[in-house]
Structures are given as C-alpha cells and as structure tokens.
Amino acid sequence: MPRLPDRADYVIIGAGIHGLSTSMHLAQKLKAKGRTVGAGGVRIVVLDKTGVGAGASGIACGVVRNNYYQPAMRELMAHSVGVWESDAQAYSYHPVGYMQISPEVMHAQVGTIYEQQKAIGYDSTFIEGEGDSQRYMRGLFHDWQAKNITSVLHEKRGGYANNQASLAGLERKVRALGVDIVSGVAVTGFRSAGGSGAVSSVETDGGPIACDEVVVAVGPWINTIWNMLALPKHIAVKGRDGVTHEGVRMWHYMALQEGTLGVDPDFQKTNDGAMPPVIHVDTDAPLYSDRDGKLITDKLWGLYYKPDFHFGGVQGGAMPAAVERDADQVRVDPYGPKSPEFVVDDNFADMWTSALAHCQKRFEGKHGVYRNEPSGGVGCFTPDSFPVFDRFRDNVFVIADSNHGYKMIGVGQLVADELLGNRPALLEPFRFSRYAEGRLHPVSRSPFPWS
Ligand SMILES: Cc1cc2nc3c(=O)[nH]c(=O)nc-3n(C[C@H](O)[C@H](O)[C@H](O)COP(=O)(O)OP(=O)(O)OC[C@H]3O[C@@H](n4cnc5c(N)ncnc54)[C@H](O)[C@@H]3O)c2cc1C
Numbered sequence: 001m002p003r004l005p006d007r008a009d010y011v012i013i014g015a016g017i018h019g020l021s022t023s024m025h026l027a028q029k030l031k032a033k034g035r036t037v038g039a040g041g042v043r044i045v046v047l048d049k050t051g052v053g054a055g056a057s058g059i060a061c062g063v064v065r066n067n068y069y070q071p072a073m074r075e076l077m078a079h080s081v082g083v084w085e086s087d088a089q090a091y092s093y094h095p096v097g098y099m100q101i102s103p104e105v106m107h108a109q110v111g112t113i114y115e116q117q118k119a120i121g122y123d124s125t126f127i128e129g130e131g132d133s134q135r136y137m138r139g140l141f142h143d144w145q146a147k148n149i150t151s152v153l154h155e156k157r158g159g160y161a162n163n164q165a166s167l168a169g170l171e172r173k174v175r176a177l178g179v180d181i182v183s184g185v186a187v188t189g190f191r192s193a194g195g196s197g198a199v200s201s202v203e204t205d206g207g208p209i210a211c212d213e214v215v216v217a218v219g220p221w222i223n224t225i226w227n228m229l230a231l232p233k234h235i236a237v238k239g240r241d242g243v244t245h246e247g248v249r250m251w252h253y254m255a256l257q258e259g260t261l262g263v264d265p266d267f268q269k270t271n272d273g274a275m276p277p278v279i280h281v282d283t284d285a286p287l288y289s290d291r292d293g294k295l296i297t298d299k300l301w302g303l304y305y306k307p308d309f310h311f312g313g314v315q316g317g318a319m320p321a322a323v324e325r326d327a328d329q330v331r332v333d334p335y336g337p338k339s340p341e342f343v344v345d346d347n348f349a350d351m352w353t354s355a356l357a358h359c360q361k362r363f364e365g366k367h368g369v370y371r372n373e374p375s376g377g378v379g380c381f382t383p384d385s386f387p388v389f390d391r392f393r394d395n396v397f398v399i400a401d402s403n404h405g406y407k408m409i410g411v412g413q414l415v416a417d418e419l420l421g422n423r424p425a426l427l428e429p430f431r432f433s434r435y436a437e438g439r440l441h442p443v444s445r446s447p448f449p450w451s
Pocket residue numbers: 013014015016017018019047048049050051052053054055056057058059060061062063064185186187188217218219220221256257258376377378379399401402403404405406407408
C-alpha cells in the first residue's frame with residue numbers, strides 16, 4: 001500500500017482528465033500567488049484507486065468539438081478548446097477540425113449553433129441544402145455518399161486527442177508542479193467533525209487523510225461517491241412545463257459504444273492527402289446492413305469516426321445504449337474493455353460498419369476487418385444529461401461531467417479558480433440548483449444525449 005500523507009490542503013479524488021487538470025491549474029495558480037506547492041507548502045494530493053487514466057478518460061475516443069445546441073455548453077467547450085490548443089504537443093492533441101453533418105430535422109438547430117459560434121468568434125463554416133452539402137463533402141472525400149443530408153457544420157477548430165498520451169502529458173506537468181499523485185488507494189468514505197457538514201477527513205483503504213477541501217472527479221464512479229457523501233439518490237426537477245417532478249433518479253448509466261475498423265489510418269485521408277476532420281453524421285435515411293442488406297433502422301441514427309494511429313485504424317462510435325437498471329445495481333468495475341457486461345456486441349459492429357459504408361464508398365465490404373475486441377464503457381448521467389459542477393457539504397467540489405467530458409480539459413482551470421475564492425461565470429449554468437429552479441438546458445433533436 002503506498003504511503004499516504006496524514007493531511008493535505010486539497011484532496012482530489014480521481015486521476016482522469018478532470019482530477020489532473022484541476023490539480024495542475026490549482027498548483028499553477030497557487031504558484032502565481034507566490035505560494036510553494038508540495039512538501040513544506042500547500043499540499044495537493046490526487047488519489048486514484050487504480051492509477052492515471054484507469055477510468056473513462058483513458059478509453060475515450062478523444063473527440064474535441066464545440067458543436068452543442070446548448071449555449072452554455074458551447075461557451076464552456078470553446079474555453080476548453082483553448083486549453084487543448086495551449087500545448088497541443090504535451091496533450092497529444094490533433095487540431096484537424098470537426099464536422100456535424102445533419103438531416104433536415106436538425107437543420108434549423110444546427111444553424112443556430114453556427115450563428116452562435118460566429119457570435120463567440122469560434123471559426124466554422126455552415127453549408128445548407130442537399131446539393132451544396134454533397135458538393136462540399138465530395139470536395140473533401142470523392143466517395144462521399146451519405147443520404148438525406150441537408151446541412152454541414154464544419155468547425156475549423158477542435159479535432160481529437162490521444163487518450164492515454166494526453167493524460168501522460170498532464171501527469172508530467174502535474175508532478176513537476178509539486179502535486180502528489182497516489183495510485184492504488186481507494187476512497188471508502190468521508191468524515192465530518194464538530195457537527196458540521198464539511199468533510200474533515202477522507203477515509204481510504206490506506207487510512208484517513210485530514211483535509212481542508214475535497215474535489216470529486218471520479219467519472220463513472222460518481223454514484224458511489226455521491227452515496228458516500230450522503231447526497232440524495234432522488235431529486236425534484238422543475239421541468240420546462242413549469243411542473244415540478246418529484247423523485248427523479250439523480251444518476252443513470254448508459255453504455256458507450258465504440259470500435260475500430262482495422263484499416264490503415266491513411267485509408268481515410270482527404271482528396272488532397274491530408275488527415276481529415278472528425279466526422280459526425282446524423283441522418284434519417286434508412287440504414288441497411290453492409291453484410292447482408294437487411295434493414296438495420298429506419299429511425300434517426302448517427303455515428304462518428306476518425307482515422308487514429310493510436311487505435312491503429314478508423315475509430316469511432318454510435319449512439320449509446322441505455323442501462324435500464326438502478327444506478328446502485330450497475331457494476332462499474334471492472335471498467336471499460338475489462339467489463340464482462342458493458343462491451344460492444346455484434347449488433348454494434350454491424351450497425352457501425354454499415355453506417356461507415358453508408359457515408360463513404362471506401363468502407364463498403366470492409367466489415368470483415370472490424371476489430372473484434374472488447375471496447376466501450378459506461379458513463380454516468382445526470383437527470384438532464386448535462387454536467388453538474390458544484391460545491392456540496394461546504395468543502396466538497398463535485399465535477400460530474402455526465403460523460404461529456406474528455407474534451408472539457410478546461411473545466412479544471414475554472415474549478416481551480418473557484419477553489420481559490422472566485423465564482424467563474426462559465427460554471428454557473430451547471431449548478432445543482434438548476435433542477436429545483438427549472439433552469440434546464442435546451443434539448444436538441446440529435447439522436448445523441450450529449451449534443
Ligand atoms: C467509450 C467512451 C468514449 C468516450 N469518448 C469521448 C470523446 O470522444 N470525447 C469526450 O469529450 N468525452 C468522451 N467520453 C466521456 C469522457 O471520457 C468522460 O466524460 C471523462 O473522461 C470523465 O473524466 P473524469 O476525470 O471525470 O473521470 P475518469 O477519467 O473516469 O477518472 C476517474 C478516476 O477516478 C478513480 N476512482 C473512482 N472511484 C474512486 C475511489 N473510490 N477512490 C479513488 N479513486 C477512484 C478511477 O480509478 C478513475 O481513474 C467517452 C466515454 C467513454 C466511456
């Protein structure tokens with residue numbers, strides 16, 4: 001068992017994108033104020049029951065985009081894209097851009113995204129109409145053939161980053177700043193003292209650590225830590241209709257479905273030989289199996305993909321599957337590809353490879369090279385599927401990104417600001433009180449719960 005300090009000023013639980021980013025920005029900001037971080041100074045300890053990148057951040061597809069229908073999400077993402085761009089090399093970030101390619105049912109909503117991107121100075125192009133959309137896409141990929149597409153939003157910023165490599169870059173920066181990262185120590189509970197709700201020590205399987213502030217950044221394990229903090233399993237949500245709905249489950253799970261087609265990543269280069277933007281297509285055109293021609297769906301469906309040398313092929317995913325079970329009954333461990341339950345099945349492989357073939361001719365007949373290996377993982381979602389970033393029990397800051405969050409590398413910077421006494425405006429729309437007050441985010445028509 002690794003040695004734990006008896007006390008720390010800040011205990012950060014989870015060494016994924018948010019825990020590492022928060023610790024890095026906190027240490028940087030403290031140093032900028034002339035404080036020493038580490039032994040003899042301000043003690044910041046990041047605890048992880050397994051190690052850096054053991055959670056969702058370590059398996060994420062890594063897509064970084066701005067395309068969100070919710071203005072607050074878009075502003076937050078623009079901020080995070082700035083953080084990715086600030087050190088692309090260390091974060092293994094590929095600024096290839098991102099495309100949202102949509103059917104008529106999403107046209108108007110994506111149009112508003114474009115207008116608001118213009119308003120916040122986020123560089124993008126919007127193409128409208130079936131003919132122009134196809135011409136634009138064929139200008140990039142000569143074999144483009146997706147049907148029922150009437151708009152293309154091309155974000156010139158964003159792209160993707162390599163999951164473990166970006167975390168390794170963050171880890172190097174964090175350690176160099178004097179932050180302790182302790183792996184192999186699981187948080188098992190919280191203790192309060194003197195009748196206050198505030199946490200006075202974090203209990204772990206390696207003993208207690210007294211602390212002043214706690215940051216919870218545990219991704220899909222949030223339900224477990226939430227229970228340890230004795231926060232409500234069910235809450236009241238004031239809906240858009242003005243009616244308050246009692247007893248809404250605070251957390252629910254979905255299984256993220258991703259996979260890799262075992263082709264050379266160069267296979268997906270653009271007409272001029274460049275690495276392409278990340279492609280996201282939603283359409284209501286019927287989808288037929290590339291294996292046997294059977295109808296897979298005639299409802300709205302979507303997929304995303306990118307060539308990725310790290311995954312060794314063309315990698316991407318489709319809509320997540322609901323996990324129809326109470327959050328307390330979901331076995332999050334072992335996580336990701338090691339899970340006996342939450343890995344993708346043959347239906348996903350058929351759907352996703354057929355969707356690729358629907359979009360580009362080069363993928364027709366390629367289902368045979370789909371990598372038949374376990375992939376995917378669960379995400380834990382809030383009642384409205386948008387993040388909760390807020391303080392609980394006086395000194396516990398919870399970063400619960402509702403599975404939006406590998407791209408949100410900048411949230412840690414804002415949380416660090418708040419830990420040092422500020423109240424960042426970008427975090428305000430994500431307070432827990434929005435449920436009781438009915439300040440919910442608008443819902444898009446995309447088939448994905450996070451668009
Ligand atoms: C398959 C998949 C693909 C995804 N693709 C994308 C994408 O392309 N773009 C995007 O933006 N987002 C994506 N996401 C979502 C994104 O990965 C997550 O929202 C984000 O990584 C969560 O980061 P985190 O730091 O909160 O948690 P995590 O990265 O999950 O880290 C949490 C850490 O907490 C530790 N921990 C848990 N419990 C305890 C405990 N009791 N004690 C100590 N340590 C503990 C774990 O070991 C883990 O290392 C994807 C998610 C999945 C599952």
